Every structure is written in structure tokens, then in C-alpha cells.
Amino acid sequence: xxxxxxxEPLSGAGAAGGGAAPPARGRDRRPPAWxxxxxxxxxxxxxxxxxxxxxxxxIAVYTLIFMVSASAWNIFSGYSGYLALGHAVFFGxxxxxxxxxxxxxxxxxxxxxxxxxxxxxxxxxxxxxxxGLVALRTRRHTFVVVTIAIFFVFQLLAFNxxxxxxxxxxxxxxxxxxxxxxxxxxxxxxxVILVATVALSWAVRxxxxxxxxxxxxxxxxxxxxxxxxxxxxxxxxxxxxxxxVGMAGGMFAYFLGAIYPQVAFDPLFDIAVALMAFLGGLGxxxxxxxxxxxxxxxxxxxxxxxxxxxxxxxxxxxxxLVVILLMPRGIVPSLGQLFASHRARAARDGGxxxxxxADVAGVSG
Amino acid sequence: xxxxxxxxAIIEGVLTGGVYALMAAGLSLxxxxxxxxxxxxxxxxxxxxxxxxxxxVHLGIDLFVGLLITVPAMxxxxxxxxxxxxxxxxxxxxxxxxxxxxxxxAIIIEGVLSVIYGVDYVQLQASxxxxxxHLLGFYLPYIYLMGFAMAVVLLAGLYFMxxxxxxxxxxxxxxxxxxxxxxxxxxxxxxxxxxxxxxxxVTACGGMVFGATNAFNPGSGYDLISRLLAIxxxxxxxxxxxxxxxxxxxxxxxxxxxxxxxxxxxxxxxFAALVLVLSIRPTGLFGRQAVRAQ
Numbered sequence: 001x002x003x004x005x006x007x008e009p010l011s012g013a014g015a016a017g018g019g020a021a022p023p024a025r026g027r028d029r030r031p032p033a034w035x036x037x038x039x040x041x042x043x044x045x046x047x048x049x050x051x052x053x054x055x056x057x058x059i060a061v062y063t064l065i066f067m068v069s070a071s072a073w074n075i076f077s078g079y080s081g082y083l084a085l086g087h088a089v090f091f092g093x094x095x096x097x098x099x100x101x102x103x104x105x106x107x108x109x110x111x112x113x114x115x116x117x118x119x120x121x122x123x124x125x126x127x128x129x130x131x132g133l134v135a136l137r138t139r140r141h142t143f144v145v146v147t148i149a150i151f152f153v154f155q156l157l158a159f160n161x162x163x164x165x166x167x168x169x170x171x172x173x174x175x176x177x178x179x180x181x182x183x184x185x186x187x188x189x190x191x192v193i194l195v196a197t198v199a200l201s202w203a204v205r206x207x208x209x210x211x212x213x214x215x216x217x218x219x220x221x222x223x224x225x226x227x228x229x230x231x232x233x234x235x236x237x238x239x240x241x242x243x244x245v246g247m248a249g250g251m252f253a254y255f256l257g258a259i260y261p262q263v264a265f266d267p268l269f270d271i272a273v274a275l276m277a278f279l280g281g282l283g284x285x286x287x288x289x290x291x292x293x294x295x296x297x298x299x300x301x302x303x304x305x306x307x308x309x310x311x312x313x314x315x316x317x318x319x320x321l322v323v324i325l326l327m328p329r330g331i332v333p334s335l336g337q338l339f340a341s342h343r344a345r346a347a348r349d350g351g352x353x354x355x356x357x358a359d360v361a362g363v364s365g
Numbered sequence: 366x367x368x369x370x371x372x373x374a375i376i377e378g379v380l381t382g383g384v385y386a387l388m389a390a391g392l393s394l395x396x397x398x399x400x401x402x403x404x405x406x407x408x409x410x411x412x413x414x415x416x417x418x419x420x421x422v423h424l425g426i427d428l429f430v431g432l433l434i435t436v437p438a439m440x441x442x443x444x445x446x447x448x449x450x451x452x453x454x455x456x457x458x459x460x461x462x463x464x465x466x467x468x469x470x471a472i473i474i475e476g477v478l479s480v481i482y483g484v485d486y487v488q489l490q491a492s493x494x495x496x497x498x499h500l501l502g503f504y505l506p507y508i509y510l511m512g513f514a515m516a517v518v519l520l521a522g523l524y525f526m527x528x529x530x531x532x533x534x535x536x537x538x539x540x541x542x543x544x545x546x547x548x549x550x551x552x553x554x555x556x557x558x559x560x561x562x563x564x565x566x567v568t569a570c571g572g573m574v575f576g577a578t579n580a581f582n583p584g585s586g587y588d589l590i591s592r593l594l595a596i597x598x599x600x601x602x603x604x605x606x607x608x609x610x611x612x613x614x615x616x617x618x619x620x621x622x623x624x625x626x627x628x629x630x631x632x633x634x635x636f637a638a639l640v641l642v643l644s645i646r647p648t649g650l651f652g653r654q655a656v657r658a659q
Contacts, residue, residue, distance in 0.1 A: 141460035152591040313476030320469035
């Protein structure tokens with residue numbers, strides 16, 4: 001029952017139409033998703049009120065920051081099939097934008113600093129244009145390598161440019177909020193950014209623009225032949241995905257209260273967002289969110305419990321290997337597949353319309 | 366900057382360039398045969414450096430003699446990684462997936478090294494590391510000359526193996542067309558496994574010389590791999606001769622920048638060259654493989 005499409009490469013990159021089809025067609029059969037969505041957002045919103053322990057809410061803020069990052073990364077890499085391993089450039093740029101503007105403009109620590117987050121996003125988005133123009137001249141694996149190289153250029157710049165203070169880093173003024181509820185403003189502002197990011201991802205997915213991106217993922221030359229302006233579409237998606245990552249970086253800097261080149265421009269960030277998306281399901285809406293939720297909360301828990309980040313590196317690497325080798329399609333598509341084949345079986349057992357069953361099975365493949 | 370400094374920088378660039386050429390040739394060989402970008406190459410160099418470190422510090426084995434142990438060990442690691450992970454990737458998007466897989470391997474190596482050795486910098490020590498030879502009016506540690514000589518010998522050996530032996534012909538055949546190589550009776554799987562083994566084994570030598578000429582810690586692999594990737598792309602992915610030429614060119618350039626400007630900015634040469642070349646010629650300077658691979 002689950003034969004044909006299972007043999008496809010996971011992202012559907014390079015494969016014929018089937019790769020893009022399951023989520024798109026499956027969506028039309030499902031009941032509307034927005035009641036579920038409201039429930040999920042509400043659950044998130046009451047989370048810090050229920051689990052008000054400072055350690056827990058602190059883990060929650062970091063987790064939200066990475067949910068934003070993974071979801072935004074997916075807008076470009078998940079939908080277009082181009083693996084970008086350099087989004088830490090935008091994360092770090094956002095972090096330094098907030099740190100430097102807070103200092104230079106003497107923004108009073110408190111709620112006002114949150115107003116700098118859109119600026120962090122814009123700077124990251126603007127930076128994505130020249131970076132994208134260079135990197136997107138290449139395709140596939142050369143693109144991956146070029147994004148890695150560009151990342152190291154920016155890490156080097158962060159260490160050596162005069163205004164970043166090098167390894168000494170920049171200390172931010174932190175707000176004088178009560179220690180007991182200190183994390184809550186960070187939590188809610190990041191939650192707002194997350195909702196906006198997911199909305200952006202959803203809108204891209206539904207739009208003609210998103211279809212063009214997925215056409216590029218499936219067969220770029222054919223998409224070009226069909227009249228898709230591939231360079232413009234790719235660059236646009238690259239820029240769109242950089243903006244929320246920049247905002248996440250800004251939140252990260254403000255929440256941490258200090259920023260250093262090796263923390264803001266961390267090669268592990270590049271690989272972490274990719275792993276989160278892969279774990280949850282590359283190119284799906286919910287996948288990167290679930291992947292980030294699982295991985296980042298685990299990482300924070302690990303770091304706090306064992307206080308040895310080296311052990312965490314090993315766990316991370318092993319997990320990554322296992323996911324890519326055993327579950328290359330990720331949690332969400334795998335579950336969707338289970339669900340669809342279950343429905344198909346139910347339809348057939350109930351003597352229902354056999355063609356529907358066969359169709360669903362084919363789609364879920 | 367005096368003319369003297371410039372000449373010194375060029376000599377040092379050529380000498381270290383030889384060692385980088387060796388490591389980059391391994392990377393290029395793996396890419397050529399497998400279509401796999403081994404991001405873990407940098408971490409493997411560092412791992413080999415630590416192996417040499419342990420052998421010399423704890424067992425008192427000379428660095429060059431220790432290669433008799435580290436080269437087979439790294440060869441075995443390459444074979445295991447190929448067998449365990451690389452060959453399990455599907456053909457379709459093997460290259461992109463391989464970057465993720467080998468990145469994960471690099472992270473695991475870094476984690477294991479950090480747990481065992483900690484994150485403090487170490488450097489390999491030996492009499493020929495600390496003593497210098499007077500050459501053309503400059504003082505150079507012996508290790509630079511010995512490392513360069515070893516790299517040249519090994520590169521020549523690699524070249525001989527690839528172009529003058531039956532096994533090398535098998536490698537080049539599987540590099541050009543897997544199916545055709547299969548049809549004429551070449552065991553492609555075995556050839557690939559051994560090629561990856563060889564490509565990783567050269568990091569044992571590279572790691573020893575790197576560790577003797579630089580202080581390193583478990584995180585040094587990132588810096589290394591970004592340089593090696595720049596070399597390999599500049600030389601054209603899959604072209605071993607191109608990797609050698611690009612390595613010497615870039616090392617000389619970066620050493621000159623280090624002297625003329627500041628050592629801090631020397632790594633920028635690698636990336637600037639990379640971005641420049643890719644903007645003009647996306648296949649790299651000597652690229653032939655890259656055209657097909659794209």
C-alpha cells in the first residue's frame with residue numbers, strides 16, 4: 001500500500017510531482033484547521049501562567065526563538081529544496097542589530113527594546129539580498145557549500161570589525177523586571193513573532209509564489225521553462241526567510257543580555273535549524289515547529305541538567321544521523337502517511353468507495 | 366612590509382600549501398568518486414591531530430612513526446563512515462544529504478574530542494618542531510620542510526595510484542559513469558569504499574603536520590573545513606590537480622595578506638576568492654566535474 005512514493009528522495013527535490021502532492025491534496029480533505037490552531041495558540045499563551053517556574057519559562061523562550069528560526073528557514077529551504085546552511089548569518093545580524101542600536105540610540109531597557117525587533121528583521125532581510133545574489137548563482141550542493149563559506153565570512157567579520165568589540169562581546173542593558181516574571185514579556189513577544197512567522201509560511205504555501213517555489217524544488221529547469229522567474233522567486237523566498245530569523249536573533253540577544261561572535265554566529269545554529277525541520281518534516285508547515293519544540297527544549301534541559309555541552313554535541317549528531325537515515329521524511333509526513341493509510345483501510349473495510357481508498361493510499365505513499 | 370617579509374610569506378605559503386593540497390585532494394577524491402561532500406574532513410584532521418598528540422605525549426612515539434598507527438586508523442574510520450552512512454543515501458539528492466550526514470559526523474567527532482581532551486588548545490611537540498633551519502636567509506622550523514616533503518611524496522603516490530594502476534583506473538571509471546563501470550566488471554562499491562578510506566587516511570598526515578604547525582582544539586575543524594571547501598571549489602570539485610593548485614595559490618595569498626595587512630584578515634582571502642570565482646565561473650577554476658554534477 002505504501003509502495004511508490006516512499007522510494008522518493010525525502011524533500012521531493014529532483015523527483016517528479018508526487019513529492020509536493022501529499023500535503024497539498026491532503027489539506028482539502030481535512031476539516032478546517034483554524035479551531036485547532038486557536039487551541040494551540042491559547043495553550044501556548046497560558047503556558048507561562050501554569051508553569052511559572054523561572055527555569056521552565058526560560059527554556060520556553062529559547063524554544064520559541066528556535067521555533068521561529070526553524071519555521072522561517074523552512075520558508076526558503078523547505079519549499080525550494082535548496083539547503084541553506086548559513087542562516088546563522090541572519091540570526092547573528094539580528095542579534096548585533098539589537099545590541100548595537102540599544103547601545104547607540106540609548107534605548108531604555110524595558111518594553112521599548114522590543115520595538116527594535118522589526119528593525120533587526122529588516123536589516124537581516126536587506127542583508128539577504130546581496131548574500132542571496134552571490135549564493136543563488138549556484139545550485140544544489142555547491143549552494144550548500146557556498147552558504148557555509150559565507151557564514152564563515154560573517155563570523156570572521158563579527159570577530160574583527162571594530163564596532164562589534166570582538167570576543168569581548170556587547171553587554172545589553174537588561175530590564176529591571178521582577179525576577180519571578182522576568183521571562184514572561186520575552187515569551188509573549190516571541191510568541192507574537194512566531195504566530196506572524198507561521199502565518200507568513202502558511203501564506204507563502206498557499207500562494208502562487210509558493211507553488212513556484214515548489215516547482216523549483218521538483219524540477220528547476222522545467223519550472224524555468226514554464227515561465228517561472230526562478231532567480232527572482234528564489235531570492236524573494238531567501239529574503240522572506242531571513243527576516244524572522246533576524247528577529248529571532250534580536251530576541252535572543254536581548255533575552256541573553258549579552259552577545260558574543262561565537263554565540264551569535266554559531267555553526268551549530270545552521271545545522272540545528274536544518275535538523276529541526278528534517279525531524280519534523282521538511283517543507284511542511286507544522287514540521288519545523290514540532291522539530292524545534294522537541295529538540296530545543298531537550299537541548300536546554302540537557303544543558304541545565306548536565307551542564308556539559310560537549311555531551312550534547314554527541315547526542316545531537318547521533319540524533320541527526322538517525323533521523324536522516326531512518327526517518328528522512330520527518331515526523332509530520334510519517335504520521336500523515338500512517339493516518340492516510342488507516343483511513344484508506346477503514347474505507348475499504350467498510351465497503352466504501354474503493355477508488356477513494358486507492359487514491360488516498362497513492363497520495364500518502 | 367619589507368620585501369624580505371613578502372618572500373618569507375610566499376615560502377611559508379608554498380610549504381603549508383602542500384599539506385593543505387594533500388587534505389584537499391582527499392576531499393576532492395571523495396567528492397569525485399562518491400558525489401559526497403565530506404564536511405567532516407576538517408574534524409577528521411583535528412581527530413588525527415589528537416591521535417598523534419596522544420601517541421606522542423602518552424606513549425612517547427615520534428610524530429612520523431606514529432603515522433604508522435594513525436594512517437590505518439583514519440583509513441578504517443573512512444571505510445566505516447562510508448559503509449555505515451554514505452552508501453545508504455539514495456541517489457537522487459545524495460550530495461545534499463551527504464552534507465548533512467557528514468556534518469553530523471563532524472559534530473560527533475567534535476563532541477567526543479571535547480569530552481576526552483577538553484577545549485584547551487594543544488600543539489604537537491618534537492625536536493624538529495622547535496628547531497629551525499636556516500634557508501635562503503630565513504629561519505623555518507624543520508617541520509615545515511618535512512611536512513612539505515611528505516605531502517609532495519604522498520601526492521605523487523596518489524597521482525601514480527590514480528593514473529598508473531588498475532585500481533586507479535577503476536576509481537576513475539566509477540567517477541565517470543557508475544553504471545558503465547559496473548558493466549565492465551569493476552566492483553564499484555568496493556572501489557568507493559576504498560576511495561573514501563584513502564581520502565580520509567590522508568587526513569592522518571595532514572592532521573599531524575597541522576597539529577605541529579598550529580595550536581588546535583576540538584573546534585578547529587570548522588575553520589579547516591571552510592578553508593578546504595574554498596580550495597576544493599576553487600580548484601573545481603572532483604579535480605585533484607585543481608585542488609593542489611588552488612591550495613598553494615590560496616595559502617600563498619593568505620600568508621601574504623597576513624604579512625601585508627593583518628593575520629586576522631588572512632582567512633578572508635579564502636572566502637573572497639571563493640565568492641569572486643563563483644561569480645565569474647560557477648564551476649571553479651579547473652572545474653569539469655562540477656558541470657556534470659550540477
